[in-house]
Amino acid sequence: MAINREIWTIRKVLEWTRGYLAEKGIDNARLEAEWLLSASLAMDRVGLYVNFDQPLNQDELAAFRGRVARRARREPLQYILGSQEFCGLDFEVTPAVLIPRHDTEVLVTEALRLASDAKTVLDIGVGSGCIAVALAKALPAATVSGIDASAAALAVARRNAARHGVDIALSEGSLFAPLAGQRFDLIVSNPPYIPSADLATLQPEVREFEPVTALDGGPDGLEFYRLIVAEAPAHLAVGGWLLVEVGIDQAGPVTALFAAHGFGDCFTAKDPNGIERVVGGRAPERRPQ
Incomplete structure (x- = not known):
């Protein structure tokens, strides 16, 4: 102008x-x-x-x-304005965190449907804190924890937790590493799931501005699911649930991972666009040592 x-x-x-x-x-x-x-x-x-x-x-x-x-x-509007709505709540967003998508709300909805009595909740890859904060608001009696490998992302999550008046125990580290020996009634995650080769095809707003570490899921997009599903049983309470968001056409292979690691009651849930967006399962029974 x-x-x-x-x-x-x-x-x-x-x-x-x-x-x-x-x-x-x-x-x-x-x-x-x-x-x-x-x-x-x-x-x-x-x-x-x-x-x-x-x-x-x-x-x-x-x-x-x-x-x-x-x-x-092509900088995302949400970064320019500094906020994004998720589950009816307003969240601060910066280039340190993935912008919350409304598709992810189905992960929160399914978690509350299956584990409304959860006393301990863990969000792996907490990012802006949108999932953890939404669950903490809906489950005021629960102790909610979050992990992220990015200190900058955790700073945003802390501010969002304070903004909405909830207490979330946030830890810096990779996957379950900071929580050795701890078990949870509910574990949720929206991990990176874009196949590495597909990153170049994303919209400029995503490709050039959002944190690549929150997008890149390895050669086939399933790298983090393999790690999470394999390690989750050691961190789930008896009867606990693991729920993850998945990308397009990933529900089948991720469900197979759940089954291979002994999860029961496996299911998928669709987002408002009819895409299978969530895979979940109940913790396998523990065998006597």
């Missing part, structure tokens, strides 16, 4: 930005323009429409131009 003394009203700014973002390949360009302008003016979208003819001052234009430039470079 050229810097000049032309009067830029809310209406004119939105019309210009819609066209500009559309040229850059942004879907829902008008809606995104409204979100970006709402953030710049500290005004909700209804306020924009009520004040269509209000002119922007130079400071407001400068703040808005900066946000539009970032979005035009």
Whole structure:
């Protein structure tokens, strides 16, 4: 947007930005323009429409131009705005964490359906903390823990836990390493599951901005499932549940992993788009030593 003394009203700014973002390949360009302008003016979208003819001052234009430039470079809107809604809760997001997806909400829904009486819960790869916080809010009597290999991600998760008034025990480390000897009634995880070769085909917003360590699932996308499913029995209480999110066409092989490691009552659950998005199973019975 050229810097000049032309009067830029809310209406004119939105019309210009819609066209500009559309040229850059942004879907829902008008809606995104409204979100970006709402953030710049500290005004909700209804306020924009009520004040269509209000002119922007130079400071407001400068703040808005900066946000539009970032979005035009395909930086995710959620990182620009600094937040994303998940399970009806607002979460801080930064480039240190994967942006929560609504598809993942089915993991929370299934966990609550199967383990509403869980007293101890573990989230592996806690990221922003969206899953752990949602479960902690829904299960106030439970002790919820989370693990992540990224210290930066854990810092975001801590802030999100504080934002929503829940206490989550967060540990830095790989998979179960920080929790030797501990057992849980419910273990959940949304691990990296994109096959390494497919990373280059992802949208620029994902490929260039989201943390690759939260995306790369190894050569076939199943690397972390093999590790989690193999180690989980040693960390599950009797009758405890393990639930994981999976990618497209991964439910079958992940279910086979569950069965191979003795899990019972295995099931899959679909997301709102009809994709099998969750695989779960009950801890295998312990054999006498």
